[in-house]
Amino acid sequence: MAGRVLRTKLCDMLGIEYPILCAGMGPVLIGEKAGSTVDLVVAVSEAGGLGVLGGSGFTVDELREAIRLIKQRTDKPFGVDLLLPKSVVSEKPVDYGDIKELPLSVVLKTIPKPHREWIRKVREELMLEEADIMVRLDTTTMRPLEAVKVCIEEKVPLFCAGLGNPGFMVEEAHANGIRVLGITGNIKNAVRMRESGVDLLVAQGHEGGGHTGRIGTMALLPGVLDAAGDIPVLAAGGIGDGRGLAAALAMGCAGVWVGTRFLATDESGALDINKRRILSSSDEDTRVSHAYTGKTSRTSYSKFHDLWNGSGLEPLPFPMQVLISSALMGSFIDAGREDYIGGFAGQISGIIHEIKPARKVVEDMIEEASDILMNRLPANVILK
Ligand SMILES: Cc1cc2nc3c(=O)[nH]c(=O)nc-3n(C[C@H](O)[C@H](O)[C@H](O)COP(=O)(O)O)c2cc1C
Known part of the structure; x- marks a missing residue:
């Protein structure tokens, strides 16, 4: 790909070669590794895009270590993504004193009885053991202000x-x-973000993996582009190859923020079963549900969705619901019940058929988008 130039103002702003950002992807479940690991961040940044570390599952100290590791391994720009609570300034972190972690079985005692009973019943019916998982009480999500301070320092x-x-x-x-980059799933929030002075906006459509809004990418982008004014907008949700990149650029976006495609790479931290699930999924094999985190999130379909839907239970608010999904996923994983396992993933899974090195994902996207914009589009469209 030597010599290929595909630049936008985003490249100048961030000091990168190609307008492709690997989305920040944290762990979905307690005890899981983050999707965008140090390896993935370094690989994408070294390939000319920009890797973003999903910092939500780290402790504050681990976050600092991971940032320093990235700096040791690349001198290219990179990003860090944190899951900030809605009112980060007013919310006081919960203080657990010296207790840094507790067994999930202990923390589960704090959730309502019907939910605990349901977990017990599912385990009994499917003959599953209790999973041996520790809940960390000092992650960046619990200590957002300290985590932000680390990023600034x-x-x-x-x-x-x-x-x-x-x-x-x-x-x-x-x-x-x-x-500073903000992520939005609707126009109202885009306006709020613009007014708060962010430098970049990601507009993530309904088809995206992970926590997702209600508006599809195609309908969301023009509205967010209008609302953003001079702020560069990155398209997200359903972008997995050069066609998606070319379409986003044609719409007026300055680049793309890509999650699921980078999850199916050698360097990502996703569980093997979740990588395989993405490869075997059709475009119809994801679901949006409250089952995993209590907020609407898109994951690969598994029988866990059917179990939850049949439970008759109300989801617990985020992040309490994660205790429930983690408790059961841990048992499913230990028992090898792959039919009940699925991680965050988007509808674009339907066109992802191989695990590639992250560099290849970047290169293929740039090559294909360049070919579309230079050759295929002029050949297909009559313009006078
Ligand atoms: C495994 C996974 C974990 C994610 N975790 C986060 C996260 O911690 N923070 C965040 O801002 N977005 C997270 N997201 C959403 C992505 O940042 C991104 O917006 C989305 O993946 C884009 O859609 P796509 O999957 O179709 O590319 C996650 C997505 C996935 C697939």
């Missing part, structure tokens, strides 16, 4: 806010040379 090139509005830290970030 480490002067990460790009700070990305999954879920909440990063407005409260924009000024300090800018004073430290850090760009």
Whole structure:
């Protein structure tokens, strides 16, 4: 791919070669590795895109270590994504004193009895053992202000806010040379983010993997582009090859934010079963459900969805529902019940048929988008 040039203003802003960002992907379940690991971040940044670390499952100290490791392994720009609560400034972190972790079986005692009874019943019916999982009480999600401080002290090139509005830290970030990215699933939120001074906006459509909104990417993008004004917008949700990149650029986006496609790479931290599930999925094999986290999230379909739908239970608020899904997923994984296992993944799974090195994902996307924009589009469209 030597010599291929495909640049937008995003490349100048972030100091990268290609307008492709690997989405920040944290762990879905307690005890799971993050989807976007240090390896994946480094690989995407070294390939000319920009890798974003999914920092939500790390402790604050581990986050600092991971950032330093990335800096040791690449001198290219990279990002860190944190799941900020809605009111990050007013919410006081829960103080567990010296207790850093507790067995999931102990923490589960804090959830309502009907939900506990349901977990017991499912385990009994499917003859599953209790999984031996520890719940960490000092992750970045529990300590968002400390985690943000680490990002600022480490002067990460790009700070990305999954879920909440990063407005409260924009000024300090800018004073430290850090760009700030916000993620939105609707126009109203895009306006709020713009007003809070973010440098970049990701517009993530309904088809995307993980926590997702109600608006499809095609309908979302023009509205967010209008609302964003001068702020560059990245398209997300359902982008997995050069066709998606070319379409996003044609729409007026400055680049793309890609999750599921990068999950199916050698370097991603997804469980093997989840990688295989993406490869074997058709476009109809994902579901949006409250079952995993209590918020609407899109995952590969598994029989866990049917179990939850048949439970008659109300989902617990985020992140309590994660205790339920983790308890059962842990048991399914230990028992090898792959038919009940599925991780965050988007509808684009339907066109992903092989695990590739992350560099190849970037190169293939750029090659195909370039070919479309230079050759295929002019050949297909009569313009006068
Ligand atoms: C396994 C996985 C984990 C994710 N975790 C996060 C996260 O921690 N923070 C975040 O902002 N978005 C997260 N997302 C959403 C992605 O950032 C991104 O918006 C989405 O994957 C884009 O859609 P696509 O999967 O169709 O590419 C996650 C997505 C996946 C697939």
